[in-house]
Amino acid sequence: MTHHSLLHDGFLLLGFAMVFVLLFRRLGLGATLGYLVAGAVVGPQVLGLVGEADQKMGIAELGITLLLFLVGLELNPSRLWRMKRDILGLGLLQVTFCGLALAGMIALGTGFSTTAALALGLPLALSSTAQVLPMLQASGRMRTPFGERTFAILLFQDLSIIPLITIIATMSRNPADANGPPGWQLALFTLLAVAGLILAGRYLIRPLFRLIGNLGEREMFIVAALFTVMASAAVMETLGLSTALGAFVAGVMLADSPYRHELEADVEPFRSILLGLFFLTVGMMLNLHAIAERPLFVIAMALALVLVKTLVIFLIGLAFRMTWRGALALGLLLSQGGEFGFVLFAQAQNAYLIAPDAASLFGAIVTVSMATTPFLMALTKPLRKEPAKPQGEREGPAQADQAAAIIVGYGRFGQTVAQMLIASEITVTLVDRDIEMIDIAESFGAKVYFGDGTRLDLLRQAGAEEAQLILFCLDGDQISPDLVEAVHQAFPQAGIYVRAYDRRALIRLKKSPVSRVVRELMESAVKMARLALEDSGVSIDAINRAEDMYRTRDRERLKIQIETGDIRASRDRIITTPISDMPAVATESER
Structure with missing residues (x-):
């Protein structure tokens, strides 16, 4: 019965996901929204075809784990050093100021307590990496200075989920959390675990990948990659720490290895599927009745979220000497809530900081805000377009890391x-x-x-x-x-x-x-023949004639072979005996 249920649920989830993701992609709204809507439709509150969302969330959260592993793989030390100003400057200021501004807005507009407002406002400061990066790639701006700055902010946002989880745990009202170890002990465990993972990566994981690479076992490379991610996450979970941090450290310790590109290519399909399942599950868990009771609140808060983030990021961009058009584009592109918001809302709910209905309402607010981004970018395109620069002043292509x-x-x-x-x-x-x-x-x-x-x-x-x-x-x-x-x-x-x-x-x-x-051998063979002829006392003119004769006949023969597809065609053009009566061929210098 369980086997049938698993196949039945998987068939329905994948089928609905495929339909809605294709539809939303076609409309330019992105895959994330398609997954969320598909989950809501197939879930218990609409069609009721698939249930037990809580159980599926345990598997789906592996998508977030793999996402952070891939984020860690991006942290090449040389690239990090080059982007340090944008990561630690733009990224830190964006998360801090947007989070505090949104927390203040929630506290004033809803009457929530300070801790609840922080538990909701700080996650809303994070944008959707899953939505923004494909938009940058589709527009060809990923490796431009603008794209690099956007990536730096998204990278800092992805990294900030670890301290944000810690902040929520610190404010927790859950008795189970209160009985846990003190903060200093958690911090010590975290440092020791990270150091242990780094040492394991250097002395165990890298030699393991080297061994697998030497054996040429393609499928074992995938197994080892997934093992590395899950083992790092499991170590952190055993210590009561963030599994996402473990996956992130696993990525960082392999970021500068020669296996980085292979690992990205191998893990990406699993990340995409599991992250899609995560969004499907979130959609299934949305309390649509609570949202239906307060639709104006959801729409108003989503618009306020977009407005506040756009304004704050716009001002930060100007402070970093961006043009006003570039700062506006940056603000609009990052104005939505992100996928990590759902993770942090669940953490806040488990910590008794917010009620389940509030988690559903703000999950819907994130969803609506994500839907606005493609429209805002399209509507403001004429306004954001930089005026043409005079010839000779155009920026060159970004070379660093690309x-x-x-x-x-x-x-x-x-x-x-x-x-x-x-x-x-x-x-x-x-x-x-x-x-x-x-x-x-x-x-x-x-x-x-x-x-x-x-x-x-x-x-x-x-x-x-x-x-x-x-x-x-x-x-x-x-x-x-x-x-x-x-x-x-x-x-x-x-x-x-x-x-x-x-x-x-x-x-x-x-x-x-x-x-x-x-x-591969033609030019070196011709070179050897020339050297042998020179050492044999043949004149340079005669050597040039011999080379030109060979190249001309070889070119003619090759042309016929390509036209006929027959390797044996035009065999008479092969020089197998001296051709003393052939007219001399003009040398390259004489042509």
């Missing part, structure tokens, strides 16, 4: 390509699956990320959506025309360059949307 080129394969061939690009001041991201090669490269100062660069999801994680060049420098015949076509379809702005194993590979790839194909 490479202009992605090189897949860092062997003998890829190393030469990478060094020449870097010497020309083109930033590169290096990806390889050879653990030994990665370790050797690191000892020489090169940062190479572990991962299968022929996977579209991993290329996307590495920044291929904004890269100018994607260069496949892999050994062997690993690049197929289908792969090139898929990469071109996914990242049409990038030129695709392929190291071809042999003539057959080159013929296959010539009809694909590849920018250039290079036979």
Whole structure:
């Protein structure tokens, strides 16, 4: 019966989620709202097709855990250092001032106690990472200075959930919380747990991933990634601490490892599914009757939330010397409530700081505020549009942390390509699956990320959506025309360059949307032949004629082979005997 119920509920939840998410995406409202509405419709208060939301929430909260793990993976030390002013300045001021302003508004407008107003206002200061980041990516602004600042604020917001949970626990009226350990003891346990997790990551987790990478066990890499997240969260839960903090620390301790991109690509599908289930469950748990009794309150508070956050963020942006248009865009983009608000409202309810009806009402307020963002961004677009700058004053593309080129394969061939690009001041991201090669490269100062660069999801994680060049420098015949076509379809702005194993590979790839194909041995073979001829006393003119003769005949033969698809075509163009009676071919210098 349980097995049937699980399949039955899963079928209905996924079916309704698919319909509503597609509909809301089509309307430009985002996937998060689609999940929330789908959960409300399928839940006990509308159609009543699926119940037991409390039980499902235990599984769904893994989505939040995985989200914080991915946030931790973003904390590359060099990127953090470069963004420290925006993270610790913009982020801290935004959460603090928005939280206090909203808490004051709630206290004055509703008559709630100070602790209840803080338990509601501080979570409302957080925006929706799940909604804002896709909007930035869709508009192509993710790697711009504006996008970097937005990401810095969202990053600080995601990190602030840990201290916000601690603040709510400190204000708790729940006797169970009162009987818990004192604050100083919790702080000590937290520091010790974080230190232990970091040591475990360095001396246990990294060697584990290195072993799995050497064995080439693709599915075990996924198992190890999920094990790392859940083990870190379980350690924190055992100590009575935040499981989200454990997952976050797990991400941080692997952020600077060569496995970062592979981990992001592997965990992302699980994060997406479980986070969707989390929003579905929240939708099921919304008290629609309480909301229906006070619809004007929900709408008025949602509009007040958007107005207060926009104004506060606008003023902070001006203080950080943003243009008024940029500050307004930042305020509007972050004006909604976020997914972590639902988590913190549940914490506040468990701490007896707010009633269940208040949690449902403010959950609905967050939902309505999220629905306003796409419309506000569309309506204010003409106002926010920066005036055209004179030629020569346009800003260049953001290079930091977003490479202009992605090189897949860092062997003998890829190393030469990478060094020449870097010497020309083109930033590169290096990806390889050879653990030994990665370790050797690191000892020489090169940062190479572990991962299968022929996977579209991993290329996307590495920044291929904004890269100018994607260069496949892999050994062997690993690049197929289908792969090139898929990469071109996914990242049409990038030129695709392929190291071809042999003539057959080159013929296959010539009809694909590849920018250039290079036979890996041709130029070095021609070079060796020239050196041998020089050492044999052959004149430079004769050597040039021999090279031009070979290249011309090879080019003609290749053209016919591509047209016919027959590797044996035009065999008469192969030079197998001396051709003394052939007319001399003009050298490159004579053309």
